[in-house]
Amino acid sequence: MVHHRTGFGSLLTCLATALAVLAGGAWATDEPGEQQVHLGVATCASSTCHGRVEAAEDSPVALNEYFIWSKYDSHANAFEVLKDEWSQRIAANMGLENAASAEACLVCHTDYVPARQRGERFHLSDGIGCESCHGGAETWIDSHYGPDTSHADNLRQGMAPTEEPLFQARMCQSCHLGDDERQITHEMMAAGHPRLRFELDTWLANMPPHHVVDADYSRRKNDAGSVERWVASNLAASEEYLSRLADHIGRNSLSPELSLFDCHACHRPMDTGIRRSAGERRLIQAGSLRPNDHALRMLGIIVELRDPDLAQVIRRGNRSLHAAAAQTASDFRSRAMQLRENVALAAELFRGQRLSADDRHSLETTLLQRAADGWFRDYADAEQLFLGLQSLAAQVPTTTSRRYDALFRLLDDEQAFEPGKVAAEAGRLLRESR
DSSP: OOOOOOOTTTGGGHHHHSOOOOOOOOSOSSOTTTTSOBOOGGGGOSTTTTOOSSOOSSSSSOSOHHHHHHHHOGGGGHHHHTTSHHHHHHHHHTTOSOTTTOHHHHHHHSOOOOGGGBOTTOOGGGOSOHHHHHOOOTTTTTTSOSTTOOHHHHHHHTOOOTTSHHHHHHHHHHHHTOOSSOOOOHHHHHTTOOOOOOOHHHHHHTSOOOSOOSHHHHHHHOOOOHHHHHHHHHHHHHHHHHHHHHHHTTSSSSSOOGGGBOGGGTSSOTTSOOOOOHHHHHHSOTTOOOBOOHHHHHHHHHGGGTOHHHHHHHHHHHHHHHHHTTSOHHHHHHHHHHHHHHHHHHHHHTTTOOOOHHHHHHHHHHHHHHHHTTOOOSHHHHHHHHHHHHHHHTTOTTOOGGGGHHHHHTTSOSTTOOHHHHHHHHHHHHHHHO
16 A cells, blocks of 8 residues: 655644544444443553554454554544643633643543443543544443454444444544534634644554454455545545534524634635636635535545536535525525535445446546646645545555655645646646546
């Protein structure tokens, strides 16, 4: 596999300092074991369980997962980050006494389950531990190992299906982007919290792996590939974003929750304009709030592989959502929910399916063509373009991630970003591939 680049300046610094959830995966919609007791990482840490220093040679799992997590994984330090000077400054700016005790911070920097679900060895100070992703172990801790135990048995007992891409994306982004229980607010970012961004496959590639995808793993769990995780990431991000929009619009507030809109529409030098296509100029009133639609725009390209008509419906729905930003709150909310229904239809098209080599090649070519045409108009769009191309590079035999180094360098400085240069570089790459 081609390794992904870390970067965009501070892009992956967020893995160590921003909101974090250890990644797993699924096409399922319901999280299993939501009410189960979480026993704490100490339950998994003995040398006879997952606490070995070296990987076991005679086991279907490495058994050093706890060691890797505790020594190398930033998720293990998620709670401790709340004690540092920067986190305390954010808390002070928000009027909070202490980041390490504020629920607004703990909901993502710890395995923040209700008190009734915390076992004797459970500690919030463990950060984002095993059960944050694999689910509360109360019902499966004693049965999830042994020669007669199957993965299907574990799932029936309440273990989370962390190998499934859409489950994985939804779980990870619940903190990395927010969900109905964890809203990352404009106040938090104004107080100093990093801007949130996420793409499942890249984030996983930059985590220390605590499992080995070999023939045995693939047989037991049917591991998905990089592109499938990228597709799932865009599906999940589109779903959740539209749900959050609909939930927050129309509340009794002078302004909507600004974190749900495009940061770069406002946070840019005032003496420079944003270059827009003629279609956007007709739809978006100057100065309007602009939906943060990078996942939706990418999804419109992805869905073309399975259903071009639905892809067109999603693109029209997104344009309609933008237009409604200058209309009433009820119009905007209605457009968001209509678009959410179409995204749910798109998810069904990719449920449990691997993309073929032709699919991957077609996606790569289409992304470059759209980029060359100026489709990716701002920084958030362009960074997702790069991350998508990187994921595709991992599974397209004729290319490598090094091919996109020049594109990567165009994303080093958010304030100096020039969409015209991205379009020109994409055009060069497209001509090179012909």
